[in-house]
Amino acid sequence: xxxxxxxxxxxxxxxxxxxxxxxxxxxMTLEGSVKIRAxxxxxxxxxxxxxxxxxxxxxxxxxxxGIATTDTTGxxxxxxxxxxxxxxxxxxxxxxxxxxxxxxxxxxxxxxxVDAVLPTAAPLRIRSAENxxxxxxxxxxxxxxxxxxxxxxxxxxDPEAIRRTVEATSTIYTSLAxxxxxxxxxxxxxxxxxxxxAGWNDxxxxxxxxxxxxxxxxxxxxxxxxxxxxxxxxGLEAGLAxxxxxxxxxxxxxxxxxxxxxxxxxxxxSLQQDRALIAARDLRAQNAGAGWDQWADNAIxxxxxxxxxxxxxxVVVRTYPDSALV
Numbered sequence: 001x002x003x004x005x006x007x008x009x010x011x012x013x014x015x016x017x018x019x020x021x022x023x024x025x026x027x028m029t030l031e032g033s034v035k036i037r038a039x040x041x042x043x044x045x046x047x048x049x050x051x052x053x054x055x056x057x058x059x060x061x062x063x064x065x066g067i068a069t070t071d072t073t074g075x076x077x078x079x080x081x082x083x084x085x086x087x088x089x090x091x092x093x094x095x096x097x098x099x100x101x102x103x104x105x106x107x108x109x110x111x112x113x114v115d116a117v118l119p120t121a122a123p124l125r126i127r128s129a130e131n132x133x134x135x136x137x138x139x140x141x142x143x144x145x146x147x148x149x150x151x152x153x154x155x156x157x158d159p160e161a162i163r164r165t166v167e168a169t170s171t172i173y174t175s176l177a178x179x180x181x182x183x184x185x186x187x188x189x190x191x192x193x194x195x196x197x198a199g200w201n202d203x204x205x206x207x208x209x210x211x212x213x214x215x216x217x218x219x220x221x222x223x224x225x226x227x228x229x230x231x232x233x234x235g236l237e238a239g240l241a242x243x244x245x246x247x248x249x250x251x252x253x254x255x256x257x258x259x260x261x262x263x264x265x266x267x268x269x270s271l272q273q274d275r276a277l278i279a280a281r282d283l284r285a286q287n288a289g290a291g292w293d294q295w296a297d298n299a300i301x302x303x304x305x306x307x308x309x310x311x312x313x314x315v316v317v318r319t320y321p322d323s324a325l326v
Contacts, residue, residue, distance in 0.1 A: 026108035030126075031077035034070050034092060034116045046074030049099075052091045053080050053106065065106065082108040085184050085217075087134065090126075092116065102126070105134040107184055133185030136176055140189070144169040166200045174208060184217070191218035195225045202229035214249040220258045227266055236270045257287045264299055277303045 034049040053066040065088060066080035085107040092100045100116065102124045112128035123135075144165070151161045173193035180186040190212055197205035209226050216222065223246055231239035240263055247259040260283045267276035280303060284296035305313050 025081040025083050027079050027081055028106060028108055028110040028112065029077065029079055030066065030068075030090075030104075030112045030114065031075075032114040032116070033074040034076065034118065035074045036118055040119070045072050046070055047072045049074065049076070049092060049094050051076055051078060052093070053078070053088055053104070054091070055083065055086075055088050080106055082106055090124075092118070100124070105130040105184055129180070130183050130185070133176070133180035133183035135185075136180065137173075137185040137189045137192075140169065140172050140176065141192075163200045166196050167204065170194075170197050170204070170208070174211075177211070187216055188218060191216050191222050194222050198225035198229045199232075202233050205229045206233065214246060214255075219246075220255070220262070223259060224262055227262060231266065236266065236272070239266050253287065254291065257283060257292045260286075261292065261295060261299075264296075268299070268303065271308065273303055273307055 030051075030053070033046070034051070035046045047070055049070040051066075051068050051070075052064065054062045054064050056062040063083070065083070066078040068076040068078035070076045085105075087103050088106045090102045090104045091098060092102075099118050100120065104112065104126050105128075107130045110128050110130040112126050112131055114124050114126045116124050126135075147165045147169070148162070151158065151165055170193040173189040173196075177186040177190035177193070190208075194205050194208050194212065195218070197208065206226060206229055209222065212219065212222060223243060227239035227243050230242045243259050243263050243266070247256050250256060260279065264276055264279045264283060267273075267279060277300065280296050280299040283292060284300065287293070287296070
């Protein structure tokens, strides 16, 4: 399933749904211990800590993905359901009082451990192949932001310094993909290594595109950046050919439609109205009922009514006397 990774950082759980009719998702495991610092509680009874992994989708109740309670030694073990790989909240509470919230990579088949000593302001060290890779990606992203801030707060903006910073971080992302192959962190890092280069070093972005798989979780974002890089390097047709070549690599209807939507946008951006209309109508016809109907209809309407040079369509508006606005 080709959807963006959702990083969920809700501050409270709300209503947790885990009915018996929940779907059968693949799982991963998390085990470890939770303890309290001796200077705060010297009883050495560490029972009653509740660990909860959940997801909260917009407009829906939260789903419990995994839950466990510590014994007197602080030990726990839980099985976490994985609706889709991503980064989800891990909430630790005791007797109904939230104590710590963390984010963790949740990927089917992974096995993670954590030993928490509370209270702590530092991130917990969740140890697993997936979580180590994700932390490496997250730390690289944070370091890039700090480096950019240093460049941008140094007085005058130096585009060359920004370019060097972007290229350096892109290279680190590429090395993460080699160090942690097959992990979600590596996959996102390899995608970012292309996306961030576009507009700064298009040739390098296109060269690194070849190392990505069509199954990359961010492949649509990558191809959006890459087709613009190709167009800047070699023109519109090069960008369209790039998208067509990647579209031929998959039989996934939703992914093919997403790539074709980028072809429509490329033609619209280049004011190729007739070709864009053909592509949009083709997208509409081939993907009826697959979630792209409305997008294609909007694109067709824009192409038939809102392109530069067209007479603006009639608009009905309500006006108010000046006194009503005081």
